[in-house]
Amino acid sequence: EEQKQYWLPPMARMEKIGAFGLTEPDHGSDAVALETRAHRVGNDYIINGAKRWIGNASFADVTVIWARDDEGNVGGFLVEKGTPGFNTGIMTGKVAKRAVWQTDITLNDVHVPVGNRLALSRSFKDTALVLTATRSGVAWEAVGHAVAAYEIALTYAKERIQFSKPLASFQIIQNKLAAMLANVTTMQLLCLRLSQLEAEGKMTAAMASLAKMNNARLAREVVADAREMLGGNGILLEYHIARHHADIEAVFTYEGTDTIQSLIVGRELTWMQAFSHR
Structure with missing residues (x-):
């Protein structure tokens, strides 16, 4: 509920922009096999992996990164703009949906607090x-x-x-x-x-x-x-x-x-x- 109150009102006012990071370079239709990992260390998750075709991620204030935890369960993790290790590159050469900036994302030892995991994302x-x-x-x-x-x-x-x-x-x-x-x-x-x-x-x-x-x-x-x-x-x-x-x-x-x-x-x-x- 705290996550909703923090992010959704400013998003509704268009003061904040979000992105949804599920697809990976090697996993599109079989996204269920995603390889991005979120390893628990104390009060943080450390995320490593890559995402592709992620709209808005190059300028979004927060991106939901879907990753597999230590138990193998898929969860959503809120990664805020500017987080060290979270790097984006705008994809070029598209002939369709040119108004949308799709992004390649690399995540190298990205630390996010345990509280940034979406509470109801368990699988x-x-x-x-x-x-x-x-x-x-x-x-x-x-x-x-x-x-x-x-x-x-x-x-x-x-x-x-x-x-x-x-x-x-x-x-x-x-x-x-x-x-x-x-x-x-x-x-x-x-x-x-x-x-x-x-x-x-x-x-x-x-x-x-x-x-x-x-x-x-x-x-x-x-x-x-x-x-x-x-x-x-x-x-x-x-x-x-x-x-x-x-x-x-x-x-x-x-x-x-x-x-x-x-x-x-x-x-x-x-x-x-x-x-x-x-």
Whole structure:
């Protein structure tokens, strides 16, 4: 509770920025096998390891580093900006989500007080609770990309003249627009229902994974159709669709790949786990 009171109010006021450090250079989809270690010495934990793809970490006031303790249990540790041994480097060369600064982190004998361990982070199952929440958010993010792409395509089709008439007057274009709208509406309704379940405390990991999987897939399809509809103009930044086209590839992958989401849903359906048994 003290951690919440110290960090959450200033974060809500945008006076403090946080970051979430789970993914490692060698562990993405199998984050459960993370290698970063937190060794207890007296009243401190000493953390050693590396993280990758961590948004905001280069300037965040605090980063939650997920590490394995001496008993092998995964916990979250609050590492504050400026802590000796906590080093960051901004990743470059990205073609998607360029507005977000992803970071490589190295942790060399980083000392954090015992009180900086998140009180309810006792195993990777607790980490997974965070992923359930973020995956529901990514499902909504996919809706945003799809709606934007659909609206760009619709406006363009009405204004673009080819063969002496608007693109929108052609049957094949109207067919594409109708299919795009159907996908967008399906995505919106799924997110609406998921949000209702979340508000009632009934959202499960499989529900969030299903929404993320479905919406990222459909958004990818909608954005691709929109880019195609714009022809050569679809790769020009001034029409924005190229940015959505690049960004949706990141959305399709992060917070758990399409395949991982399907396996989480499959586990719920069959009660059999088809991936890591850690």
